Amino acid sequence: MPDLHPVAHKFILHWGEMGARWGINRTVAQIHALLLVSRESLHAEEIAATLQVSRSNVSTSLRELLAWGIVRTAQKLGDRRDYYEAVGDVWDMARIIARERKRREFDPTVVALRECVQELEARPADDALDAARLAELLEFLETLSDLYGQLDKVPSPALKRFARLGSKIPRIIGGL
Amino acid sequence: MPDLHPVAHKFILHWGEMGARWGINRTVAQIHALLLVSRESLHAEEIAATLQVSRSNVSTSLRELLAWGIVRTAQKLGDRRDYYEAVGDVWDMARIIARERKRREFDPTVVALRECVQELEARPADDALDAARLAELLEFLETLSDLYGQLDKVPSPALKRFARLGSKIPRIIGGL
DNA sequence: CCTTTGTTTCAGTAATGACTGAAACAACTG
DNA sequence: CAGTTGTTTCAGTCATTACTGAAACAAAGG
Structure with missing residues (x-):
């Protein structure tokens, strides 16, 4: 990775690794990491050169990140290339990732399990x-899923405040 | 999968699929699914026959599930084979999975990121x-991580009660 | 409209991760 | 202590997924 701060380099590798362990393509996660730590938006060519992957791989991976909604394009005057940047706020980013992953990797299982329980009738x-185990699991x-839906209604700043309450949290949740 | 209720069959395939999408070996997840829906504990041979995978694959996967702590062995009188069963309560199971995944797939990234931020000094x-982005991300x-630690202190029944509060949740969390 | 610049698609290849079967190991049994 | 039953390990193979480079496509500029 040419012209890359050693710290950026390290971060990109680790972020890619974590992504891979959670079922996200390593390159996709690395590109995301690169955009996260870049002060300026980058175009595809730069990304390919920096991460030393093919141009087409970058293209596909960027599409993926755009589909997730955690990267967006930006334009520069006098330049018709697309530039890419990570969405601004870290909490917003996390919410988007959570929402998408739930939709893609969790909801389909719930649907299938619901069908299973129905078919058992x-x-x-x-x-x-x-059968009781299946029903319990579905419940x-x-x-x-409902809990997620409720949490998703809470705006980021309030969620942030809550998450930082530390040892008060067990008392709040325990005492209801 | 011989002698398997069609619903069990369907559930196992879906559970395996979901596992795979979250970075868990498909066979491991399928064995887990099979044990989850089985009223009786099973021995390795039965598992291999039912899922039509090799005996050695079952052995390795069971080891993995034992390491996770979501499957345990059981013995039967007059039979020296190990029998395997999924841990009883679904909430307990989920807690174990959450704890292990955090430890394995999240904590190392936090450590690495902390090093990154330190190296930037x-x-x-x-x-x-x-640099600000990195610091923000670390925070x-x-x-x-702290939030998880706090939630992990709350006993399952209380957590359960909280999760079921429905539309009261945004008000509780929002109004703090 | 032809050239330049940039992007996407896709067939083929490379890399990775999963799985198997044979062999080694371990523990009990008559 | 030889035979039986059951488990684990591991080198090799297979399957899947990721990646590449070439070609097709798209859009603007001269």
Whole structure:
């Protein structure tokens, strides 16, 4: 990675690694990391050169990040290339990631599980299958889903304030 | 998958799929799913036959699940094979998964990012690198980490009660 | 309209991660 | 202590996913 601050370099590798472990393409995460730590927006060519990946890989990965909504394009006067930058606020970014991941990687499972539980009414469980467990699991996932929905209503600053309450949190949640 | 209720079959495939999307080996997730919906504990041979994967794959995957702590062994009188079963309560299971994933896939990134921010004091940022962004990101991740720590103190039943408060949640969190 | 500049698509290849089967190991049994 | 039953390890193979480079496409400029 030419012309890259050693700290940026290190961060990009680690962010890519974390992404990979959570099922996000490593290059996608690295590009995101690069844009995160870049003061200025970058064009695709720069990204490819910096991360030493092919131009086409950058193109695909940027599309992905745009689809997520955590990167947006910017224009510069007298330059018709697209420039890319990470969305400003870290909390907003996290919310977007949470929303998208829930939608893509969680909701489909809940739907499938709901179907499973329904099908068990038509075609009852046999000895081997623990229908109660399935129902319990579905209830749990639906509770989580609802909880997420409620949390998503809270604006970032309020969420931030709450998250920072430290040891008051167990008392608040425990005493309801 | 022989002798398997169609609903169990469907659930196992979906659970495996979800696991894969979150960076968990598909077979590991499928075995977990199978144990989750099985009324009785199963031995490795049964698992291999049911999911049609090799005995050694089952062995490795079970080890993984045991390491996670979401599956435990059980014994049967007059049978020296190990039997395996999923931990009982769904909420407990989720807590274990959350704890382990944080430890394995989140904490290392926070450590690395903390180092990055520290190194920036020795070797200051250049024009391209947005040091403030890095610091902001670190603060965010540390806040999340602390929040998790606090939530982990709350016993499952209380957490459950809280999660089910529905539309009261935004008001509680927002009004602090 | 032809050239330049930039982007996207896609077929083929490379890299990675998952899986298998054979062999080693371990523990019990008669 | 030889045979039986069950488990784990590991080198090699297979499958999947990621990546590349060339070609197609798109848009603007001269």
